[in-house]
Amino acid sequence: MNTLSISSARVVPALNDRIAIVTGAASGIGHAQARLYAAAGAQVVAVDRSSDALLELVSTIRGDGDKAVSITADLTSTSDIARLVKETTDQFGRIDILANTAGLHDGYVRSLETSDELWDRLFDVNVKAVFRLTNAVLPGMLERGHGVIVNIASVASFVAGGGGPAYTASKHAIMGYTRQLAHEYGRKGIRANAVCPGMVETGMTREVLSDSTSRFVKAVNAVPAGRFAQPEDIADVALFLATDAARFMHGAGVMVDGGLTVR
Template sequence: MEKIFEGKVAIVTGGSFGIGRAAAVAFAARGAKVIVADWLEDKEQTTLNQIKAAGGQAIFIICDVSKSKDVQAMVEKTISTYGRLDYAFNNAGIEGATASTNECTEENWDKTININLKGTWLCMKHEIPYMLQQGKGAIVNCASVAGLIGFPGLPAYVVSKHGVVGLTKTAALENAKQHIRINAVCPGVIHTAMIDRITGMNKEAEKQFVSMEPVGRMGDPEEVAEAVIWLCSDAASFVTGHAMPVDGGWIAG
C-alpha cells in the first residue's frame, strides 16, 4: 500500500471500535503515526495491535470529547509526542436512547448533543490552531445520513448530526484560505456495534435496516474509512465544506 501519509500524524477519536478503528488502521497503513483516542479503552488493544500489524505507530489516549480539558490534553499529547498534527477524524459519537421527540429525556438530549456536537466542536477548537501554525491540515468529521435527512425515534442524534454538518461547513469556510480543508462523512447503515445496539441483533430489525439500502446490504467500517482517507489526501485538494454520503445510495432514493 502506498505510504501517502509518511511522516504525517493523525488523530482518530472514537478509535477503539467500529469506524474509528477502521480509520485508524487505514491511516497507519498509509504511513501516518496515529493517536487513537476514546473514552473507553479496548482492554485487548485491538486497534493498536492492528496498527502494529500494519507496520504503523500509534498511541492510545483516554479522552471524553465532551470535556474541553480532555480534548486539549489529547491534542497537546499529540504535539508533545509526534511534534505535529496533519489530519483529524473526529468520529466519537453515540446514538443515544431511542424515543420519540416528546418522549426523549432531557438527560439523553444533553448527553447526545454534548458528545456528538459539542465534542466535534471542541476537537476542532483545539486541532485547528496547530494546523494554522503548520499552514496546512485536513479534518473530517463524522456526521451521518441522519445529518442530511430526518430519522424517527432518535431526535437528539438527528439534531446532533445535522449540527455536525453545519459546523463542518462553517469551519471549512473560515479556514479555506488557510489551507485547512474540513469535510464530513455521512455513513448510512454500517455494520458496527451501534447498529447491533439499535437492532438488538434481531434479524428482522436488521432486515429492515438493510431494506433501506439500495445496494441491498450494510456497509463495512472499512468502506467509510476509505472515504475519510480520500478526503484527507491530496487527491481531495479542491474539496472542502462537503458532507459526503457513504450510504449505499440511501438518500438518493
C-alpha cells in the same frame, strides 16, 4: 501521488508520515479508520475512553508494521482535550489530520420520550466535543498553513429517520459546523469535510440490525447496495478525504449510504 499497496487487490493513497488523531478508535468506524490511516503511512494517535480496547488496536497496528499510539480521553472533558492535544504535539510536534469520529446514537427515541439528559448527552458527545477538540487543534494547523479535518456526520445530517430527534439534530449540527469551518478557514489552508454514512454495522447498531424482521433492516435491504455498511466502507472514504486526492474538496458532506437517499 505516492501510493501504498496493502494487499494485492487494494492500493491506497499514502499519508506520508502525517500525524493523525482519530477519536472513537476503540471500535466501529474509528477502529477501521485508525488501521487504514496507519496502513496509508500516517502516525496515528488513537483516542477513546476504553484503554484496553485501544491497547489492543495499537498492538494490532504495530504488528502490521504500521505506527500508532493510544491516548485515553473523555472528549466531553475540556481538561482531557487539552491533555490530548498537548501530549500529541509534545511527542510529534504537530497535528496534520483530525478525524472526529466518536459519537453516540439515541436509539431512535421519539421526541416526546427524549429527556433533557439524553438530548444534552448526544449534543455533548456528537457536537460540543467535536467543536472543542477542533478549536484546540486549529491554532497549530493555522500556524503551519495546513490541516485536514474529517468529521463523521450521517445521512441523518440531511434526512429524517436515521435516528431520533437528538441524534438527527446533532448530526445536522455537525454538517453545518463542517461547512462553516470550510467557509472560515479554507483560504488559510484548512480542509474540513464530512463523511455521511447510512446504516453501519457497529457495536452501536448491532442489536438493531440483528432483528431481520425489523423495519430498519427491511429498509436497509431495500437500498440499491442491498446491504448495510461495514466500518471499512466508511473508513475508505474518510481516508480519501484525508489525502491530497481530495485537495479541492471543502465543506462537502459525502454520502456513503449504499444508495439509501437516492429516492
